[in-house]
Amino acid sequence: MSGDNPIRIGLLSCTNIVRKLSRAINLSPNATISALATTTTSSIEEAKSFAESNNFPPNTKIHSSYESLLEDPDVDAVYLPIPASLHVEWAVRAAWQGKHILLDKPVALNVSEFDQIVEACEVNGVQFMDGTQWMHNPRTAKFMDFIKDFEIKTVHSCFSFAANENFLKHDIRVKAGLDGLGALGDTGWYTIQAALVANNFELPKTVTALPGPVLNDAGIVLSCGALFDWEEDGITATIYCSFLANLTMEITAIGAKGTVSVHDFVIPYRETEAAFTTSTRGCLSEHKVMTELPQEACMVIEFARLVGEVKNRGAKPDGFWLSFSRKTQLLVDAVKESIDNNLEPVILSGR
Amino acid sequence: MSGDNPIRIGLLSCTNIVRKLSRAINLSPNATISALATTTTSSIEEAKSFAESNNFPPNTKIHSSYESLLEDPDVDAVYLPIPASLHVEWAVRAAWQGKHILLDKPVALNVSEFDQIVEACEVNGVQFMDGTQWMHNPRTAKFMDFIKDFEIKTVHSCFSFAANENFLKHDIRVKAGLDGLGALGDTGWYTIQAALVANNFELPKTVTALPGPVLNDAGIVLSCGALFDWEEDGITATIYCSFLANLTMEITAIGAKGTVSVHDFVIPYRETEAAFTTSTRGCLSEHKVMTELPQEACMVIEFARLVGEVKNRGAKPDGFWLSFSRKTQLLVDAVKESIDNNLEPVILSGR
Structure with a gap:
């Protein structure tokens, strides 16, 4: 396996998150950046300079x-x-081009x-992973081990940050045409994953949005907030x-036999620990x-490892990540549906 | 004030909690134990021996x-x-005898x-306080100061412990004829207080029990769980x-400007800090x-101070504690009502 060439990753666009991910790829021994695509918002020259300044x-x-x-x-x-x-x-499109x-x-x-997307990945045999980094922090596997033994009864997770005025007016995460799911698809994505992680990735039976959601004009x-049952x-x-609330990244999972608390589950306050x-x-x-590498590098390494299995050893793609993303998206949708439907419970059976 | 005699406290019954409180009274310079009443379950001799062994x-x-x-x-x-x-x-009866x-x-x-009880206390001018100790830990005042500035948006609080089989069969807290409110009146009392504390002691408008309450045969x-709005x-x-769940004593209060987290709010893991x-x-x-005295002694000192104001200086009783207890009880009742009523929201206005 160590003889394999690094997995060659192409990056679509030059956003800030690409800066973070390109650093992670550079830190990953089994992956390398091979291409960058500009968009209408940046010229070839700008892309070259972006590539250079990000090593x-x-x-x-x-x-x-x-x-x-x-x-x-x-x-x-x-x-x-x-x-x-x-x-x-x-x-x-990427899947049909055989790109992981x-x-x-x-x-x-x-x-x-x-x-x-699921269908395109499956038909084309490409590996899929969503870019949620906390799942790849070695800490997550460690506390999941405890959770397994604790017979979990209830979980509370929150992820909030206080966005500034500029963000609340202009960020793609608050625009209907772009990332139309707002805080629910962004910070909520993590909290939903935390709830799934604490319950052995089982979907709940019902989802009910809690009173008091705040929506913008769009x-x-x-x-x-939401309740899963x-x-x-x-x-x-x-x-x-x-x-709209101060940076908080909590999981509290309480079981018959033990409690797990994580106070910075999304992005640890320290990169090395x-x-x-x-x-x-x-x-x-x-x-x-202890974490020798930042969690985003752990993610890239695992992604590249799975891609390598497919590319170099003819393995089938690992379907776990497709399934986990689908469950998370299903719960995002259900919370939104409950909000849109006067906080009525949404029954998930059959979805 | 330092010239006043200590407030003389009479204790009704010889239970375990009396052991803890009598130690607290002994640690309080402005209070003393003056009397103990036995019940039908213990003889005068047993009471004497209890008094002796608890100093x-x-x-x-x-x-x-x-x-x-x-x-x-x-x-x-x-x-x-x-x-x-x-x-x-x-x-x-105590109020009508003029006892605080x-x-x-x-x-x-x-x-x-x-x-x-409220009426009897008011008519007779006696001081009332409920024996919830965490409110008197100096820490509570400190984190309330932060909460005031943080523009709180949401609070999560939990208090659970995993009772053993004997408790679940025989403790007065699971018996309909005795402490008929179970976990809600016991551990729930604290969590409700925490929610009130984090919201400037304002009652919520509605209370909704969350799915999944566990009730015994009685x-x-x-x-x-419950939601306050x-x-x-x-x-x-x-x-x-x-x-039914592992010992957990959490408050997470998230505001626009800050977050407060307390992981042992009911009884601090350490008595001195x-x-x-x-x-x-x-x-x-x-x-x-730092806490020179355990929180139960802080409670006794404050109670005795308020009693002393009434007894020695003709002050009116401080009504805060009656009002806080009443709000807490109202929310306990509302959660129970929602549970009994198929988790329908209970509207508190006018109560």
């Missing part, structure tokens, strides 16, 4: 369109940091759109996501997980 | 009935660690019972209380509050 390999190809990058035979996989409204089009896909959250504007969610198991979760707390039988323990 | 003052009078203690002119105030079903009778009252939570089986709540302010709180965390603008601070 892209000197031979990185600059494409003047997404199409051209997707046709490049020197690209194994693509990272798509584009607005959610464009995901279905470009992820499906790392896709930002929310993965689509709704699950039926995402199902088109109907985009700026802040909301697993019914016969007596397990519940509450989530809270917001662009991530902590969480467990308590069992009145005994409190703080666990520190 | 009661040697001249503590032993009464063979509650009535007799309430008539004792050497008793200024009483502590009533008796089942909630007996609160209305004995608190009202420290009453365990839940203060009654419902708010209409509690209103009889209909007593063993575990439940302040409506026009867009503020919500969720609570979770349980006898209590911590909480704030975050504002991405900056995390841990605050440690």
